[in-house]
Amino acid sequence: MRKVKIRIKDLSKNFGEKRVLKNLNLNIYESESLAIIGESGSGKSVLTKCIDGLEDYDSGNISYENIKNIKKLSTSKKNDYMGKFGILFQNAALFDSLSIEENLKFCKKDNFKKILKDVGLPASILKEYPNDLSIGVQKRIGIARAILKNPEILILDEPTTGLDPIISKQINFLIKKLVKEKKITTVTVTHDMQSVYEFSDYTAFIENGSISWYGKSKEIKKKGNKSILNFIKGVY
Numbered sequence: 173m174r175k176v177k178i179r180i181k182d183l184s185k186n187f188g189e190k191r192v193l194k195n196l197n198l199n200i201y202e203s204e205s206l207a208i209i210g211e212s213g214s215g216k217s218v219l220t221k222c223i224d225g226l227e228d229y230d231s232g233n234i235s236y237e238n239i240k241n242i243k244k245l246s247t248s249k250k251n252d253y254m255g256k257f258g259i260l261f262q263n264a265a266l267f268d269s270l271s272i273e274e275n276l277k278f279c280k281k282d283n284f285k286k287i288l289k290d291v292g293l294p295a296s297i298l299k300e301y302p303n304d305l306s307i308g309v310q311k312r313i314g315i316a317r318a319i320l321k322n323p324e325i326l327i328l329d330e331p332t333t334g335l336d337p338i339i340s341k342q343i344n345f346l347i348k349k350l351v352k353e354k355k356i357t358t359v360t361v362t363h364d365m366q367s368v369y370e371f372s373d374y375t376a377f378i379e380n381g382s383i384s385w386y387g388k389s390k391e392i393k394k395k396g397n398k399s400i401l402n403f404i405k406g407v408y
């Protein structure tokens with residue numbers, strides 16, 4: 173039985189005159205991996221930020237288990253709420269002036285050897301600085317940081333964008349392993365169809381501010397609407 177973890181109901185979000193999300197509805201189910209795909213600028217990142225509490229929404233509702241509306245949480249409860257999420261931002265977003273060890277310590281004081289092993293990196297990397305590392309390694313560190321505190325929800329915003337095909341494949345393989353082994357509820361924003369097919373159980377296609385198609389990732393080609401089929405043709 174699928175269990176809804178996060179329910180997004182009639183969500184709208186504007187920036188000034190610009191309506192980015194319009195009465196968007198979407199459920200996120202426990203222990204499932206969901207891909208959110210759509211054109212650049214369609215509101216994918218904004219949607220994830222509404223979900224994890226980094227952005228406020230204008231109307232509609234996001235509920236999380238028995239929290240009826242996350243917008244109504246007090247500041248301290250909101251902080252607890254945000255602590256449930258592990259997030260890989262679009263550009264990995266490591267602190268340049270901090271070593272890898274310091275970047276990880278920022279999230280949790282811990283022995284990082286195990287987590288580095290999980291993402292396929294040697295412990296010697298702890299003494300390095302982000303600028304000296306390839307973007308692929310930075311993304312791995314970003315993923316390590318996101319899973320460090322055993323989040324209830326993992327949000328990966330474009331985990332393979334800007335990576336060459338070989339590194340993308342490695343990152344997809346790594347995420348697949350994490351998602352399948354740890355069974356973390358995962359939301360991945362991507363336009364890499366490899367990420368969709370490899371490790372996302374379900375896919376939501378965002379168009380004109382709402383979800384125009386939702387279904388099993390492996391059924392996109394068979395059951396997709398015109399928009400999603402055009403989109404996947406375009407990215408190939």
Ligand SMILES: Nc1ncnc2c1ncn2[C@@H]1O[C@H](COP(=O)(O)OP(=O)(O)O)[C@@H](O)[C@H]1O
Pocket residue numbers: 187192210211212213214215216217218219
């Ligand atoms: N903080 C902001 N202020 C103003 N406009 C924003 C802000 N964040 C996002 N937008 C706009 O909202 C739209 C959706 O952005 P985004 O969610 O980042 O798109 P994407 O689907 O590429 O992730 C874009 O037009 C973007 O310019």
Ligand SMILES: [Mg+2]
Pocket residue numbers: 216217218262329361
């Ligand atoms: Mg984005």
